[in-house]
Amino acid sequence: MPTPAAKPTTWATATAHDTASPIDAIAAETVTTDATSAHAITTGAITIDASSAKPTIGHTTATRTSYTNATFADATPNDGISTGRITTTTSPPEKIAYPVQLVQPDGRRVLDREHAALVADIGPDRLRQLYLDMVVARRIDTEATALQRQGQLGLWPPLLGQEAAQIGSAHALHPDDYVFCSYREAGVAYCRGVDPAQITRLWRGVAHSCWDPAQINMTNPAIVVGSQGLHATGYAYAAHLDGAEIAVITYFGDGATSQGDIAEALGFAATWSAPVVFFCQNNHWAISEPVRIQSATPIARRAYGYGIPGIQVDGNDVLAVLAVTRQAVARARAGGGPSFIEAITYRMGPHTTADDPTRYRSAAETELWRRRDPIDRIRRLLEREGLWGSTFERQVRERSDEVAARLRTATIEMPDPEPKDLFEHVYATPHSLLDRERREYIAYLEGVRP
């Protein structure tokens, strides 16, 4: 039976959806199903024994199961789909779970046994590592913002305030999982092992890409809002057909949920059980558009319309984010299909360095969220639990100084590419039109150059 989690007293003002809160906590339950009836899935943390499943292909009566347990051999395709795939039915609960929180802003733990169990292995060293990575992510951001202000970068999209959402989720991934990001996930890239010297390449305008996606299993920044949702879904589906037990995660914002691409990705991922985690960083703003005019319901709730379990998490709580992302990643890797996570956080800086947020939001709002700073929260947790010390503090400072110095020096020293290099890395194989355009461009440059 569901066990209500402790409701954090500090949350009521933290949600973007005042009309939808407070929301009762609903814990996970274990359901055994014969797949002929639809079960209401509460938080998505659901275990289904599908050994006797007799799914109805292509329809929404069968509850999505684990591939390892289910037998689809005797399934009779009745809609032209012959892969034996079944679809997910997730009936939307009356209320979605209260945003998962494991650490309150003052650093005290929240009593939520179900989600705490998902991070029970996170001991002192790993907690400190989470803190360190968040500080480094912030330092990367500060350094890149300064470089843009100094004329060394054309543009930079700050991640300030979103460190817990990015580091917590990235720590849930395995090296062979694949990330499809937006433009704001430098913190995720850092956790994937990117060389800090590469992070600004795109933003300095010297390359089409920052890093080699194949090296860190993470795509380059997607500027076309929401496009990465489709790429992720296609990749996940293909990986699944290949029998690869991996998860794919796609990062996007609250604004991106209004894009057709995300809607299409959700629909396809659900019906084809693509192992993809939709990770929405609800940072309350899509440039100057507040989230309240983006969605009339909590964003996570919209996932249910597609047959995907959705969950809200306190996106400034790194442990809570790690817990729910682990859950979704495990589900995907086990063949359980897609999940949707709405991490409620806040973009503390401008949309990009080309933006001036004082034109559309109040200083009071920003101040409110500054007091919920995700880095302060884990620092308070470390202090409360006796894990803070001057040696550790010095190690954090040294590591972030080192990363920042490498990023700065590499950025300033990046060689300008040859104009013809613009045509490289556009297609994987030679392309006749592009070859012609390259030749014409070189001839043009030779004609006009002194």
Ligand SMILES: Cc1ncc(C[n+]2csc(CCOP(=O)(O)OP(=O)(O)O)c2C)c(N)n1
């Ligand atoms: C298809 C498309 N439409 C519009 C834009 C311009 N644009 C860039 S970022 C952005 C807002 C995105 O907001 P959100 O999805 O909440 O992500 P955030 O920037 O807050 O991380 C818009 C409208 C774009 N890049 N691509």
Ligand SMILES: [Mg+2]
């Ligand atoms: Mg946003």
